[in-house]
Amino acid sequence: MVTTARTExxxxxxxxxxxxxxVPAGTFILEAARLNGIEIPNLCYQPLLRPWGSCRICTVQILGKRGGLIESCTTPLTEGMEVLTHSPEVIQARQYILQMYLIDHALDCPTCDKSGECYLQDNTYLHNINANPYRRPKLAQSYQHFSETIDYKWxxxxxxxxxxxxxxxxVGVIAIESANRGLEATITPAFGMDLSDTTCxxxxxxIAVCPxxxxxxxxxxHHPWELDTTETICGHCDVGCTLNVETNRSLVRRVTHLWERGVNHGYTCEKGKWGWEQVQHPDRLLYPRVRDGNGVYETGWTEAIDQAAESLAHFQGGTFAALASPDTTNEEAYQxxxxxxxxxxxxxIDRLLTPAQRAVGAAVQASLGRDVANTNNLQELFTDVKAALIVGPDLGKTEPVASYWFYHSKIYRESKIIVISQDDYPLCHRGELWLKPNPGTTPT
Ligand code: SF4
Ligand code: SF4
Ligand code: SF4
Ligand code: FES
Structure with missing residues (x-):
């Protein structure tokens, strides 16, 4: 587990x-507990994001003269500190907080997609909230369609x-924001626009982080408990994120996140999240096809393999060449x-480059006069990089999760970032320097 505290x-x-x-000095109590197998309930805590301290469900008790109840996600463990995570005082405080949340919460679990994997539902159950002394008519609202893919229920x-x-x-884009206060508080697309008109x-x-x-x-x-899960690696770019593919009746229903797993630590991009739709796209070929003088027709696997073997037999040795698609996995390329x-x-044998890889290669060649291969692994980007020179097109589109780690390194290690790119994207403005080459000119 990687802690969010800037540890020394x-x-x-x-x-x-x-x-x-x-633990290293600066580690928050909640993370120190998790590192040692003790789970403290939480709602606003999300691994790798800055601690927020708003929900108070993570309340713990500090013993001693200056002790008391305190949020564990924003309080570092200090030398000699004695913490209780489940004392009667702590449980009572959490019950009280949950009752407050439930006053206005819709509690429409039977029709809620999150039912079965909801932190509020779990904590209500775990803390035995079977009655609520604080009641008033619910302020119900219907779904707001933020975009083609995202709904919000206030x-x-x-x-x-x-x-x-x-x-x-x-993600680095600030496409949604919170607005208003108190009972009017809400989440909204930036500047109240349609989400598709923002930088989303x-x-x-x-969706993934919403508890x-x-x-x-x-x-x-679907109900989450109806789905079978398979851990896999995304093949849509070089990052190779770990994904959780959820299926039922032999159809993919969604892709979800395995927090703190893989090079992406659970974070993904649009391609990883929605790219599965091609798996069951109606235009996808399900059977081999053979082309002959009469056109293209479907055939069986045995016939197709026999025919391919017969045709290839004439091209042994140097007369044969193979070109791998840029979308091949390492395993396919090896085969x-x-x-x-x-x-x-x-x-x-050679491998074709994606348009993005070609553009990066050309940009590096033009800027530095040499070919550069990516020899960093994602983990280095995530934990070590203190200065980065990023050359080429919008990294948020070509290798999105790699771009997340640069934003992360800026926040937690104050890393220095220089971007050389024709594209105007958020990292250009968060770094120290953005150089926008002028095509057709020579740098002086
Ligand atoms: S989909 Fe991604 S970019 Fe769009 S609002 Fe959600 S987190 Fe932001
Ligand atoms: S919509 Fe945003 S603010 Fe509201 S519960 Fe979900 S993650 Fe939290
Ligand atoms: S960055 Fe996106 S496309 Fe690339 S591997 Fe991760 S989820 Fe897949
Ligand atoms: S997890 Fe919300 S205040 Fe700590």
């Missing part, structure tokens, strides 16, 4: 529920601002090179 090398030792715990929103923070801190990248991260059913996927209509070398006896 100095270590501190405190105790949580009587167990001695040593009376389920707990104003934790996870959605606005992820959009700002990770349709990454779906706001309740306030932001939902408009096209999803193709094995087939080319071992079966066809040829070393003529």
């Amino acid at each position: 090398q100095k270590m501190v030792t405190g105790s949580i529920n009587g167990a001695e715990i040593t 009376d389920r929103c707990i104003m934790c601002n996870r959605c606005t923070r992820v959009c700002d801190e990770m 990248t349709n990454c779906g991260m706001c 309740v059913g306030a932001l939902t996927d408009r096209h999803f209509g 193709l090179q094995l087939f080319t070398r071992a079966v066809m006896g040829s070393n003529n």
Whole structure:
């Protein structure tokens, strides 16, 4: 687990529920507890985002003369601190907070997509809130269609601002924001516009981080417990994010996030979130096709493989060449090179570049006069980079999750970022310097 605290090398030792715990100074109590297998309930905390401290469900008790109840997601563990995460005082405080949330909450769990994986539902159950002394008529509202893919339901929103923070801190676009105060408080597309008219990248991260059913996927209509899950790697770009594909009746129903897993730590982009639709696209070929003098027709797998083998038999050795599509996975590329070398006896194999890769290569060649291969791994970008020179087209489109880590490094390591790009995108404005080359001219 990577903590959000800007940790220093100095270590501190405190105790949580009587167990001695040593963590880097600056680690928040909630994260120190998680590192040691103790879960503290939370609603506004989201791994890798700045601590917010608004929901107070993560309240814990600090023992001692200057102790008391305090939010664990914004309070660092200090030397000698003694913390209780589930004392009677803590449980009572959490119950009281939950009752406050439930006064105006829609509580329409039977028709809510989030039912079964909702933090508020789970905590209401865990804290045994079976009655609420604070009651008044509900201020119900219907769904607002933020975009083609995203719905917002105000009376389920707990104003934790996870959605606005992820959009700002990770995706870097600030397409949604919070507006108004008190009972009028709401989440809205930036400047009250239609979400599709904002800088929204349709990454779906706001849906992913929403702990309740306030932001939902408009096209999803299943209960989470009806779905089978398969962990996989996204093949849409070089980042290789870990994704969770959820299916039922042999059809993909949605792609979700495995927090703190893979190079992406659960964060994804539009392609990872919605790109699965091609899997069951009506135009997708389901059977092999053969072209002959009479046109193209469908055939069986055995016939197609026999026919391919017969045709390829005439091109052994140097007369054979293979070109891999830019969308091939490492495993497919490995199989193709094995087939080319071992079966066809040829070393003529190459991989096509995506338009984005070609553009990056050309930009680096033009700027630095040399070819540059990406030798960083994503983890280095995430944990080590303190200065970055980013050359080429909009990184938020070509390798979106890599761009998230640059925003993250800016916030947590104050890294220095220089962008050389024709494209005007958010990182250009958050970095130290943006150089926009003038095509057809020579730098002086
Ligand atoms: S889909 Fe992504 S870019 Fe659009 S509002 Fe949500 S988090 Fe922001
Ligand atoms: S929409 Fe969801 S993530 Fe955003 S503030 Fe409301 S509850 Fe939190
Ligand atoms: S950045 Fe997006 S497209 Fe690339 S691997 Fe991750 S989810 Fe897939
Ligand atoms: S999780 Fe700590 S205040 Fe919300």
